[in-house]
Amino acid sequence: MSEAHKSLNFLEQIVEDDLANGYTREQLRFRFPPEPNGYLHIGHCKAIGISFGLGEKYDAPVNLRFDDTNPAKEEQEYVDAIKEDVSWLGYKWDKVCFSSDYFQQLYDWAVLLIKYGKAYVDSQSSEEMAEQKGTPTQAGVAGPYRDRSVAENLDLFERMKAGEFKEGEHVLRAKIDMEDPNMLMRDPLMYRILHKEHHRTGDAWCIYPMYDWTHGESDYIEQISHSLCSLEFKPHRKLYDWFLDQVYTGKDLRTKQREFARLNLNYTIMSKRKLLRLVEEGVVTGWDDPRMPTISGLRRRGYTPVALRNFVDKVGVAKRENVIDVSLLEFNIREDLNKIATRVMGVLDPVKLVITNYPEGNEEVLEADNNPEDPSAGTRYVPFSRELYIEREDFKEDAGNKYFRLTLGSEVRLKNAYIIKGESVVKDASGTITEIHCTFDPESRSGSGTEASKRTVKGTLHWVSIQHAIKAEVRLYDRLFNNESPDGDPEKDFISFINPDSLKVITGYLEPFMANATVGDSFQFQRLGYFNVDLDSSPQNLVFNRTVGLRDSWAKQKPKQQPEQGQPKPQQQQQASALSTINKLGKKLANLPEEKRLATISDIEKLAGTLTQEEVIGFFGTASKKVGTRMAGIVSLYAFAKAHSKEISNIPGAEEFIQKAKEDKNELLQDVAIR
RNA sequence: UGGCCCAUGGUGUAACUGGCAACACGUCGGUUUUUGGUACCGAAGAGUCUAGGUUCGAGCCCUAGUGGGCCAACCA
Secondary structure, eight states: OOOOOOOOOHHHHHHHHHHHTTOOGGGOOEEEOOOSSSOOBHHHHHHHHHHHHHHHHHTOOEEEEEOOOOTTTOOHHHHHHHHHHHHHTTOOOSOEEEGGGGHHHHHHHHHHHHHTTSEEEEOSOHHHHHHHHOBTTBOOOOOTTTTOOHHHHHHHHHHHHHTOSOTTSOEEEEOOOTTOSSGGGSSOEEEEEOOOOBTTTBTSOSEEEOHHHHHHHHHHHHTOSEEEEEGGGTTHHHHHHHHHHHHOOSSSOOOEEEEEOOOOBTTSOOOHHHHHHHHHTTSSSSTTOTTSSBHHHHHHHTOOHHHHHHHHHHHOOOSSOOOBOHHHHHHHHHHHHHHHOEEEOEESSEEEEEETTSOTTOEEEEEEESOTTOGGGOEEEEEEESEEEEEGGGEESSOOTTOOSEEBTOEEEETTSOEEEEEEEEEOTTSOEEEEEEEEOGGGOTTSOOTGGGOOOSOEEOEEETTTOEEEEEEEEOOSBSSSSTTOOSSSOGGGGBOTTSEEEEEEEEOGGGGGOOTTOEEEETTTEEEEEOTTOOSSSOEEEEEEEOOOHHHHHHHHHSSOOOOOHHHHHHHHHHHHHHHHHHHTGGGSOHHHHHHHHHHHHHHHTTOOHHHHHHGGGOOTTOHHHHHHHHHHHHHHHHHTTOOGGGSTTHHHHHHHHHHSSOHHHHHHHOO
């Protein structure tokens, strides 16, 4: 027996194929090549997961390479942030590299290209060059400097490097083909003059290499076996290979670029430029604002590396455009936090609850599980007293029997404490409830082992003792954008889709245990969601972020109770089922083994009696290659005619449908058609 | 007047390389539960973009079409 085949994504498949065709394991090497011009986001998480994941899978080194060829945009701050993010995710790079470390080598190679007649100095304006470049549908033409002599090119390039010219005066271009259908091959720029300070090389250079010239050659220098990037670089591959041809010695590893689809998430944006705008315009507080899809934002929000890695893993790798539903991200963080987060009680929208038969001034300490998913997490103590806060939403004066919470006259359990019964309410002048009065069953204390403690009641509420509660600032986050695809509308600026309620700051009341919470700690506020301690928090002023709410099937149910119109759904379903069953059966008909096929045909015959004539006629348009469906159609047609005592000739199109089947090459189809 | 890439349930990825379309999220039921959480069980939902072709047999191979994406920065 062959063992179950573990399916590989197409990149793993490429690596496997290469391994089978002569690459050694030792040759495998990958790289993650961010430009240090912004913070990493969840999309980069996928790219990181792919390259570093391959590294882990094949035990191959992965370089973290900063693609820093544009001194105007790049900064050390970003380098530091990127390093922190990658290592926080739990990945270990082999070497930290910088493209700028290769400037000299790149320059030497460029000189070589000039000598070979493969590169030249152009001295036109960018507008002129763009003009000559043509358009995607129109070939370009040569510019006037294309055939400068090698000597002149060498001299000019040397002087460009020496700083003799102003920015924009000259550029170095590869000499390839101005008529290539791929625009990138129409004599792409290799160098431009930039009199700018570079974050690493300072003022050592005033000419800087362009991406295409830099990236592939950096891969080559580092001997990267597989240079993986996103789909928009597909057209660059031809140029990547061309440049590589010019410097490849034939003695070492030839690198290759392969492309995958980048990650998109709904209700957010992934463009660094636009994220920068959110930061600069103060829409958010910074790159690490917990509403940002950046890794640092997600971290601050309370996401864990495990959750992010699982997410990327579930998303998969392919070449088609995709939009991932945020619910998948949320699933992954809940899954992880459910296992590890300590459960605590906190009330975010308090209403006072007075237990009228609980002795005044009395208090006791109750034991509570830290995590029911993990017995080793232990227990802690929670103080209980006569006056508590409960969630305003957890009480209704009267409600239907689908409401499991506190009402007047009903019983609920206070988590880890007693069973109480709603007795009366106190309201202010406007009718708002200010106090709820209840009585408790003294025998019912959790874990006491009494009969009363084992009673089951419909609902359990979380609570906090007013006199012991500590206050905390709680930041409730919602999605940053109201629109599923904020940058998908060419007419509207993405900023206009900002959700005005993406942040709500409230005061919450927490059990005293929380006084010791330190920055970064994650908790589950029971029945509410997962919360972590924000960077802004201090022992004097605790600040929590809501990472994500708990799944809430009650919240989903509520809106349904209102409108409720009579829906003819069951009827529809029944109608559809005979036809859809036949369709389903028919689809595989031609591929089934003899015995099973005959049995299926007789099943179809039984079902077909209940079809309408319209449904039967619907089969006549079936595509000719769908033999199974055509067979099912023929069988249904005969069975239908028989059941309704109809002549085939009286059903429009039927004879032709049968005739075509009889003439078909497929014998199975002929068989069912001939009667 | 172009070139390249892509097309499988609502979403995303599979289908051991041509053999009865699977997994996850989501949705809807149910069981358990001192969290309306978790866990567990179950269901609905895809004729694999269209039309041809090759084949005993096509989601997979071929052709044409349709739809979507990318390509004209001295950005990466």
